[in-house]
Amino acid sequence: MSATPxxxxxxxxxxxxxxxxxxxxxxxxxxxxxxxLGLVTVYSVMTRGTYGGVVWQIDFDSYARIFGLPNEDxxxxxxxxxxxxxxxxxxxxxxxxxxxxxxxxxxxxxxxRAPRRRRSxxxxxxxxxxxxxxxxxxxxxxLILRSDGLANNILLWLxxxxxxxxxxxxxxxxxxxxxYQYLPFMVLPLYASIEKLDPRLVEAxxxxxxxRLTTFRRVIVPLTWPGIAAGLVLTFVPAFGNFIAPxxxxxxxxxxxxxxxxQAFLSARDWPFGAAVSTILxxxxxxxxxxxxxxxxxxxxxxxxx
Amino acid sequence: xxxxxxxxxxxxxxxxASVIEIERISKRFRSAEGAEVTALDEVSxxxxxxxxxTLLGPxxxxxxxxxxxxxxxxxxxxxxxxxxxxxxxxxxxxERPVNTVFQHYALFPHLSVEENVAYGLEVTGVAxxxxxxxxxxxxxxxxxxxxxxxxxxxLSGGQQQRVALARSLVLQPEVLLLDEPMAALDRNLRKExxxxxxxxxxxxxxxxxxxxxxxEEALSMSDTVVVMNRGRVEQIGSPRDIYERPASRFVAxxxxxxxxxxxxxxxxxxxxxxxALADGSVIQTRKADLAAGSxxxxxxxxxxxxxxxxxxxAPHVLTGQVRSAIYLGDKIRLDADVAGCxxxxxxxxxxxxxxxxxxxxxxxxxxxxxxVTQ
Ligand SMILES: Nc1ncnc2c1ncn2[C@@H]1O[C@H](COP(=O)(O)OP(=O)(O)O)[C@@H](O)[C@H]1O
Ligand SMILES: [Mg+2]
Numbered sequence: 001m002s003a004t005p006x007x008x009x010x011x012x013x014x015x016x017x018x019x020x021x022x023x024x025x026x027x028x029x030x031x032x033x034x035x036x037l038g039l040v041t042v043y044s045v046m047t048r049g050t051y052g053g054v055v056w057q058i059d060f061d062s063y064a065r066i067f068g069l070p071n072e073d074x075x076x077x078x079x080x081x082x083x084x085x086x087x088x089x090x091x092x093x094x095x096x097x098x099x100x101x102x103x104x105x106x107x108x109x110x111x112x113r114a115p116r117r118r119r120s121x122x123x124x125x126x127x128x129x130x131x132x133x134x135x136x137x138x139x140x141x142x143l144i145l146r147s148d149g150l151a152n153n154i155l156l157w158l159x160x161x162x163x164x165x166x167x168x169x170x171x172x173x174x175x176x177x178x179x180y181q182y183l184p185f186m187v188l189p190l191y192a193s194i195e196k197l198d199p200r201l202v203e204a205x206x207x208x209x210x211x212r213l214t215t216f217r218r219v220i221v222p223l224t225w226p227g228i229a230a231g232l233v234l235t236f237v238p239a240f241g242n243f244i245a246p247x248x249x250x251x252x253x254x255x256x257x258x259x260x261x262x263q264a265f266l267s268a269r270d271w272p273f274g275a276a277v278s279t280i281l282x283x284x285x286x287x288x289x290x291x292x293x294x295x296x297x298x299x300x301x302x303x304x305x306x
Numbered sequence: 307x308x309x310x311x312x313x314x315x316x317x318x319x320x321x322x323a324s325v326i327e328i329e330r331i332s333k334r335f336r337s338a339e340g341a342e343v344t345a346l347d348e349v350s351x352x353x354x355x356x357x358x359x360t361l362l363g364p365x366x367x368x369x370x371x372x373x374x375x376x377x378x379x380x381x382x383x384x385x386x387x388x389x390x391x392x393x394x395x396x397x398x399x400x401e402r403p404v405n406t407v408f409q410h411y412a413l414f415p416h417l418s419v420e421e422n423v424a425y426g427l428e429v430t431g432v433a434x435x436x437x438x439x440x441x442x443x444x445x446x447x448x449x450x451x452x453x454x455x456x457x458x459x460x461l462s463g464g465q466q467q468r469v470a471l472a473r474s475l476v477l478q479p480e481v482l483l484l485d486e487p488m489a490a491l492d493r494n495l496r497k498e499x500x501x502x503x504x505x506x507x508x509x510x511x512x513x514x515x516x517x518x519x520x521x522e523e524a525l526s527m528s529d530t531v532v533v534m535n536r537g538r539v540e541q542i543g544s545p546r547d548i549y550e551r552p553a554s555r556f557v558a559x560x561x562x563x564x565x566x567x568x569x570x571x572x573x574x575x576x577x578x579x580x581x582a583l584a585d586g587s588v589i590q591t592r593k594a595d596l597a598a599g600s601x602x603x604x605x606x607x608x609x610x611x612x613x614x615x616x617x618x619x620a621p622h623v624l625t626g627q628v629r630s631a632i633y634l635g636d637k638i639r640l641d642a643d644v645a646g647c648x649x650x651x652x653x654x655x656x657x658x659x660x661x662x663x664x665x666x667x668x669x670x671x672x673x674x675x676x677x678v679t680q
Contacts, residue, residue: 208473209400210400223416
């Protein structure tokens with residue numbers, strides 16, 4: 001790699017004024033994001049208050065519970081239940097992100113390659129679900145997936161099934177509703193990347209003898225990687241923390257991180273425990289973001305050498 | 307597998323035999339407004355092995371479309387493309403032994419110079435051990451040895467063009483297609499690269515098909531020039547043929563400056579003919595086999611007309627009015643009106659510069675008068 005060139009004075013001034021422009025959003029972020037985050041982290045190491053809230057006395061027992069350590073005072077033995085909760089949530093969120101990628105990529109490609117004047121209309125269509133309240137959308141899915149819902153009725157009417165299928169209250173249903181919900185978060189960054197991809201580079205790859213799949217793997221994926229990584233993170237992260245879909249579509253049959261959180265704060269009134277779950281969730285989000293930044297730099301720097 | 311040196315690559319076709327034959331291909335586009343555009347109109351063409359062929363024509367005449375049809379990026383509406391006798395009209399681009407240097411090079415920005423050049427070898431399954439030496443050789447050939455690790459963004463326009471050449475040449479294509487390779491370069495570099503391109507072609511002996519709208523470039527680089535206009539081939543020939551024996555009024559006017567004087571054929575016989583001009587005067591030509599009574603255009607190159615001083619006589623003279631005269635030092639460029647047609651004359655700088663509006667007499671040799679009838 002080449003050495004970093006010395007920074008000129010003009011360049012330094014340009015960067016400084018760039019920083020100045022960042023100040024308002026940095027302040028906003030600090031007030032609305034960092035302060036609550038700090039508060040949550042502090043709460044997570046305090047003692048639980050009887051009716052919610054915390055008693056200001058340091059206690060790491062919430063983390064001990066999550067990590068499954070025994071506690072004699074509370075008559076608690078080794079218990080690894082929360083590992084399962086995080087793992088299951090990660091698998092469901094991961095599948096959501098991957099399916100959204102597989103579904104979203106062709107859609108984003110189609111929009112990016114459509115005639116310019118039709119593109120904004122198509123993008124508007126993609127964001128259309130956002131115009132409907134999230135709860136309303138979830139109830140719509142419930143109506144579709146119920147045992148006497150639309151999907152089963154159509155399948156029965158077509159004669160494909162004899163008995164109604166169990167569609168709702170399954171992990172598949174949760175994933176389906178979340179893919180639907182987060183698809184725009186996948187399509188929009190993909191669209192931005194694909195639109196920037198010079199179609200002549202695809203032609204150049206064909207010209208040099210690479211068939212379609214090779215061209216996709218070696219030219220299209222590396223050059224649209226920023227969009228792919230952003231889309232994956234933007235769908236994985238909210239899917240991980242989602243509690244509406246697991247509760248209403250999943251029927252809370254199996255605990256997920258989102259439901260765990262909601263329960264801790266709302267019904268169990270165990271704020272330190274909820275705060276500890278949030279903090280771990282925050283760490284996972286951070287890791288996902290680092291993955292995005294890292295892989296982006298990797299794709300831009302080294303190319304797809306596989 | 308043994309590395310085949312690029313310089314001595316054993317080409318499959320014998321020098322001069324045709325590698326690609328294009329048979330009456332046509333292509334229409336529907337423009338954004340819905341109007342039909344005929345980009346190619348029954349174009350037929352043969353490309354000879356080991357030769358430098360140029361497609362010359364004004365912007366929009368279908369040059370790029372023809373190149374893209376050969377590369378496999380446009381499906382012709384009619385006609386066939388044969389490569390070594392085999393029909394490749396419907397073969398996808400990645401299966402054609404033809405490579406392209408794109409107009410803006412289309413280098414992969416995420417790969418280094420070396421990786422760009424290695425790309426075609428890697429994806430076509432060339433043995434790994436031979437890739438490195440072949441890439442190094444190709445970079446050496448375009449005089450980029452030592453820059454293999456650079457990123458594309460760190461290269462100048464001229465260097466990018468060399469990478470594009472190396473990336474295509476390393477695959478030893480039957481034909482190398484180049485779409486306006488000089489268009490993105492500045493003037494000085496362009497001259498240099500013309501020489502360079504010709505040297506490369508001599509060295510690798512691969513057939514080059516190069517698109518340009520610059521007639522000087524076409525004449526200086528090519529073995530064969532194909533002049534196109536409005537989706538049709540106007541003339542195919544050596545640079546000398548094209549310049550000295552234009553087949554049509556369009557070719558005569560497009561390739562180099564020329565006086566185009568319209569008239570009607572009179573008194574044609576085996577030794578030549580005369581053209582009656584609009585002002586009643588006559589121009590003689592040695593061109594035979596013209597049909598008397600048909601319209602025709604006399605073509606005279608600017609350096610083949612001489613300004614006659616007062617009192618001097620010549621056997622063949624045209625009379626015209628000066629529109630403008632420009633003193634160029636060693637020459638005088640005269641724009642004159644002869645029988646209603648614009649005529650450019652380059653005459654000796656020692657002569658007196660005539661005033662605008664003055665009547666001048668221009669001497670010519672009937673042997674220099676070409677005639678086009680379409
Ligand atoms: N994809 C296309 N869609 C519509 N019209 C096109 C397309 N490609 C080329 N044309 C039209 O076909 C004609 C020939 O274009 P082109 O081959 O690019 O010309 P050249 O390369 O000689 O300048 C032009 O009139 C151009 O507008
Ligand atoms: Mg063109």
